[in-house]
Amino acid sequence: MTAASTSLSRRSAPRRRPPPNWFKRHERLVFAVAGVVAFALIWEVGSRLGVINELFFSRPSAIARAGFEEVQLPRFWVDFQASATEFSVGYVIAIVSAIPLGLAAGWYRRLQYTLDPWLNFLNSLPRVALLPILIIWFGLGVESKIAVVFLGAFFSIIIPTIQGVKTTDRRLLDVANSFGASRARVFLTVVGPATVPFIITGLRLGVARALIGVVTGELFAATTGLGVMISRASASFQTDRLLFGVLIFTFTGILGVEAIRRVENYFQRWRPAKQGA
Amino acid sequence: MTDTQIALDARAVQFYYEDPTTHERLLAIEKMDLEINVGEFVSIVGPSGCGKSTFLKIVNGLLPTYDGEISVLEPDHGRAHAMVFQDSALFPWYSIVSNVAYGLTCQGVPKKEAHARAMPFIEMVGLTGFETKYPYQLSGGMQQRANLARALTVDPEILLMDEPFAALDAQTRELMQAELLRIWHQAQKTVLFITHQIDEAIYLSDRVIVMSARPGRILADIRVDLPRPRELKIKRSPAFVALTDQIWSLITPQLHDDAPATGVAS
Ligand SMILES: Nc1ncnc2c1ncn2[C@@H]1O[C@H](COP(=O)(O)OP(=O)(O)O)[C@@H](O)[C@H]1O
Numbered sequence: 090m091t092a093a094s095t096s097l098s099r100r101s102a103p104r105r106r107p108p109p110n111w112f113k114r115h116e117r118l119v120f121a122v123a124g125v126v127a128f129a130l131i132w133e134v135g136s137r138l139g140v141i142n143e144l145f146f147s148r149p150s151a152i153a154r155a156g157f158e159e160v161q162l163p164r165f166w167v168d169f170q171a172s173a174t175e176f177s178v179g180y181v182i183a184i185v186s187a188i189p190l191g192l193a194a195g196w197y198r199r200l201q202y203t204l205d206p207w208l209n210f211l212n213s214l215p216r217v218a219l220l221p222i223l224i225i226w227f228g229l230g231v232e233s234k235i236a237v238v239f240l241g242a243f244f245s246i247i248i249p250t251i252q253g254v255k256t257t258d259r260r261l262l263d264v265a266n267s268f269g270a271s272r273a274r275v276f277l278t279v280v281g282p283a284t285v286p287f288i289i290t291g292l293r294l295g296v297a298r299a300l301i302g303v304v305t306g307e308l309f310a311a312t313t314g315l316g317v318m319i320s321r322a323s324a325s326f327q328t329d330r331l332l333f334g335v336l337i338f339t340f341t342g343i344l345g346v347e348a349i350r351r352v353e354n355y356f357q358r359w360r361p362a363k364q365g366a
Numbered sequence: 367m368t369d370t371q372i373a374l375d376a377r378a379v380q381f382y383y384e385d386p387t388t389h390e391r392l393l394a395i396e397k398m399d400l401e402i403n404v405g406e407f408v409s410i411v412g413p414s415g416c417g418k419s420t421f422l423k424i425v426n427g428l429l430p431t432y433d434g435e436i437s438v439l440e441p442d443h444g445r446a447h448a449m450v451f452q453d454s455a456l457f458p459w460y461s462i463v464s465n466v467a468y469g470l471t472c473q474g475v476p477k478k479e480a481h482a483r484a485m486p487f488i489e490m491v492g493l494t495g496f497e498t499k500y501p502y503q504l505s506g507g508m509q510q511r512a513n514l515a516r517a518l519t520v521d522p523e524i525l526l527m528d529e530p531f532a533a534l535d536a537q538t539r540e541l542m543q544a545e546l547l548r549i550w551h552q553a554q555k556t557v558l559f560i561t562h563q564i565d566e567a568i569y570l571s572d573r574v575i576v577m578s579a580r581p582g583r584i585l586a587d588i589r590v591d592l593p594r595p596r597e598l599k600i601k602r603s604p605a606f607v608a609l610t611d612q613i614w615s616l617i618t619p620q621l622h623d624d625a626p627a628t629g630v631a632s
């Protein structure tokens with residue numbers, strides 16, 4: 090113990106913070122990657138030590154090797170292309186139809202009244218239940234899967250879009266009207282911007298629904314596609330190959346959500362920056 | 367002034383709100399007569415829910431289904447009236463200059479020109495340097511300045527102001543009151559100002575209209591003969607205090623009347 094001192098402890102002025110170093114700036118990424126690496130390491134070591142059953146769970150190095158072999162097979166690229174087509178065509182058709190229709194239905198009350206029963210009916214129906222009939226209509230090829238993807242994404246986008254138009258701030262509409270804005274201008278300057286966050290939410294939800302559509306559609310009945318590759322691998326107990334297929338879907342989902350986040354940041358510059366986003 | 371012109375003439379204005387589902391009708395204001403001269407600053411005070419905002423919206427053309435008659439002076443330039451909204455109501459997705467220029471773009475003025483014409487008003491309200499900021503980056507008082515500039519930009523004959531300072535803290539409010547008088551003087555507008563603060567009404571106005579609880583009627587039309595320009599300390603002068611007491615004694619019985627003003631007092 091130091092000798093008791095009656096003098097006031099001196100507090101130095103807060104030091105100016107040094108500019109954040111590389112580690113500080115990439116903190117988020119560093120910790121995220123570290124977590125994944127640690128997980129993969131434990132898995133790999135556990136599997137090599139025999140604690141984790143390799144037959145059921147494979148191991149990271151085996152998945153990587155399987156992936157490396159897969160991408161050299163022409164068959165893989167045929168599957169990949171089929172899935173990519175189903176996803177992108179279905180999703181894009183959903184976007185270009187759901188956004189305009191949603192905006193219109195939110196704006197014209199009577200159109201919404203007309204659409205409401207259909208939206209409610211089709212949205213509460215599990216889309217997978219429609220697969221058998223879609224296959225009768227569109228066959229085993231990509232078309233039936235495009236239809237499933239479309240159905241999944243369409244409702245995820247149109248419902249929030251309608252919601253967004255309808256919940257536009259009454260006060261802001263009053264402002265526009267009081268300045269004599271035309272209907273078209275009210276729509277473009279008030280309703281549109283107010284609905285953007287809702288559309289973004291729909292797009293994000295739509296990515297997940299579209300991917301579910303691809304996987305379920307292909308697992309249920311298809312001749313090509315990554316889902317087919319997964320079920321083939323499953324049938325022959327090639328866990329590594331199977332998990333490689335799953336990883337591709339996962340990454341597509343992550344990339345899609347990230348792309349949407351960029352779109353969101355662009356459209357929402359007028360929002361206060363979110364903490365830790 | 368000898369050749370006084372009438373800026374606003376409301377006769378027997380009455381308004382019902384109708385519930386869209388039950389079709390019940392609620393009488394919001396009853397037989398209001400009000401005449402305002404060009405260049406006058408007139409305030410309306412009254413208990414919350416008495417129909418002040420409703421009256422302003424009627425004058426502004428937002429509630430077209432009223433009974434009675436309203437005539438406004440149609441100026442040979444600019445618009446008849448523009449509204450300064452309660453809690454600013456700026457478009458959060460537009461920069462300050464785009465917000466201020468909004469009225470002009472509604473009239474078909476090209477964006478570039480509209481922005482250029484908005485600049486003097488941004489300067490008038492003291493927001494120079496904030497043109498490219500978004501509303502969330504401004505304090506409440508600054509947002510109200512932008513709100514005021516937005517209305518001034520369309521060169522209205524009458525400025526309609528709906529409790530524009532109600533959400534501000536006491537100091538900012540006093541500052542904004544003094545600012546408003548300065549701008550009123552500079553821009554030479556007729557102002558119809560709504561508030562539930564009696565001292566604010568007296569400090570700013572040439573006349574204070576006192577309204578009853580719902581259904582709103584005019585109880586009194588009180589002339590404020592305090593000299594201008596007014597400094598804030600005038601609020602402590604005996605004449606000011608006497609006026610405050612007079613208006614208080616008119617409003618107090620109204621506060622006990624009726625059920626507490628229900629629902630939205632927007
Ligand atoms: N859109 C509306 N629909 C139905 N009633 C309303 C509406 N707006 C206001 N009211 C009612 O009309 C009365 C007057 O409202 P308002 O003019 O906003 O009062 P003030 O601005 O004086 O507080 C209140 O009782 C209020 O509840």
Ligand SMILES: [Mg+2]
Binds near residue numbers: 419420529
């Ligand atoms: Mg009000």
